[in-house]
Amino acid sequence: MHEIYKVLSSSLHIPVALSSRSHSWVTEESLHSQKVATHYNKLQECGLAERNKSRIVHMRNFNNWLKSVLIAEILDKVKERRREVTVLDLGCGKGGDLLKWKKGRIDKLVCADIAAVSIEQCQQRYNDMRRRGHPNDRTFSAQFITADCSRELLSGKLRDPELRFDVCSCQFVCHYSFESEQQADTMLRNACERLRPGGFFIGTTPDAYEMVKRLEASDSNSFGNEVFRVSFQKKGVYPLFGCQYDFSLEGVVNVPEFLVYFPLFEEMAKKYNMRLVYKKTFKEFFEEKVKDEKNKVLMQWMQALEQYPPDERGQLASDSPGEYDHAKRIAANPAARRPLGTLSKSEWEATSIYLVYVFEKMS
Numbered sequence: 001m002h003e004i005y006k007v008l009s010s011s012l013h014i015p016v017a018l019s020s021r022s023h024s025w026v027t028e029e030s031l032h033s034q035k036v037a038t039h040y041n042k043l044q045e046c047g048l049a050e051r052n053k054s055r056i057v058h059m060r061n062f063n064n065w066l067k068s069v070l071i072a073e074i075l076d077k078v079k080e081r082r083r084e085v086t087v088l089d090l091g092c093g094k095g096g097d098l099l100k101w102k103k104g105r106i107d108k109l110v111c112a113d114i115a116a117v118s119i120e121q122c123q124q125r126y127n128d129m130r131r132r133g134h135p136n137d138r139t140f141s142a143q144f145i146t147a148d149c150s151r152e153l154l155s156g157k158l159r160d161p162e163l164r165f166d167v168c169s170c171q172f173v174c175h176y177s178f179e180s181e182q183q184a185d186t187m188l189r190n191a192c193e194r195l196r197p198g199g200f201f202i203g204t205t206p207d208a209y210e211m212v213k214r215l216e217a218s219d220s221n222s223f224g225n226e227v228f229r230v231s232f233q234k235k236g237v238y239p240l241f242g243c244q245y246d247f248s249l250e251g252v253v254n255v256p257e258f259l260v261y262f263p264l265f266e267e268m269a270k271k272y273n274m275r276l277v278y279k280k281t282f283k284e285f286f287e288e289k290v291k292d293e294k295n296k297v298l299m300q301w302m303q304a305l306e307q308y309p310p311d312e313r314g315q316l317a318s319d320s321p322g323e324y325d326h327a328k329r330i331a332a333n334p335a336a337r338r339p340l341g342t343l344s345k346s347e348w349e350a351t352s353i354y355l356v357y358v359f360e361k362m363s
């Protein structure tokens with residue numbers, strides 16, 4: 001039996017009447033989709049200078065490093081077998097991963113997102129990237145689709161109706177679709193149905209096990225710290241679909257998300273002939289990948305960790321007591337190579353909620 005299943009099954013309550021609600025445009029569920037689109041459409045594209053001032057800049061860089069490593073490794077694997085690589089970026093947002101696709105020298109990209117403004121910005125970013133590139137630089141071709149991928153099928157919207165993907169990347173997205181079984185299934189269908197045999201479905205999502213563990217340990221209906229907070233309506237009952245929670249980051253409440261119970265996700269993916277080949281928490285992924293010198297160099301280059309102690313002109317991201325005790329302890333050891341690279345305790349607690357997964361399409 002799957003490890004996580006053993007731990008969680010006792011606390012998860014199997015819901016009744018999962019798909020009895022109607023799916024027309026006036027349901028509560030579709031209202032939620034509109035909220036997701038409105039929320040992401042309103043998010044301002046802030047410049048590099050602004051981003052660097054953020055309390056959680058290193059955590060954002062860390063997440064970006066993790067996606068870079070995951071994407072690079074999968075593309076290397078695909079290229080062992082294929083000369084031309086086609087990718088679906090499902091829930092692409094404003095195109096935060098475009099440079100990773102360029103670096104990975106892919107040939108075709110389809111970007112899809114529910115938020116029309118994000119898709120416009122993504123397309124603009126792609127156009128800028130092409131314009132800025134060296135004339136000999138080969139940039140992949142791209143199509144941009146605005147669609148609620150938990151309700152609409154992407155197949156009918158592709159410019160090339162015969163298109164097949166080698167990779168589908170779904171970064172920090174799937175948890176929005178676990179509002180209902182039907183929505184989660186449609187999202188999975190979009191992710192997997194056009195993958196070639198041997199193709200990969202990769203992504204990142206909050207880990208239900210970690211979330212429930214922290215919630216149960218808290219003496220209220222929420223847990224968090226100075227950078228993030230997760231609030232549930234109640235404890236003790238965790239339906240497989242529609243288990244809603246609010247996630248706020250740096251004090252800003254995000255749109256509601258839904259718990260993704262991973263063993264269920266894995267089971268549902270089997271319908272599309274997908275086999276789980278890799279699943280790690282962010283912590284495990286970091287510990288495994290940082291051993292590779294190339295990933296370590298990338299980590300420094302992306303400033304995915306904060307320097308501790310900071311240099312004379314520098315300042316730590318937080319001056320709250322206890323945020324760097326772990327680093328202080330290690331730095332006190334005369335044998336330790338200083339400066340260290342670290343994340344503040346609060347950022348680490350926030351990012352270590354997530355997990356990474358890789359599925360492979362069977363023939």
Ligand SMILES: C[S@@+](CC[C@H](N)C(=O)[O-])C[C@H]1O[C@@H](n2cnc3c(N)ncnc32)[C@H](O)[C@@H]1O
Nearest residue numbers: 040091092093096113114148149150171172176
């Ligand atoms: C946290 S952002 C991640 C963006 C991007 N994948 C990244 O890693 O930078 C989540 C994205 O999922 C998109 N999204 C949420 N629900 C969606 C749905 N049902 N269909 C398509 N996109 C969706 C949001 O609009 C948003 O752009």
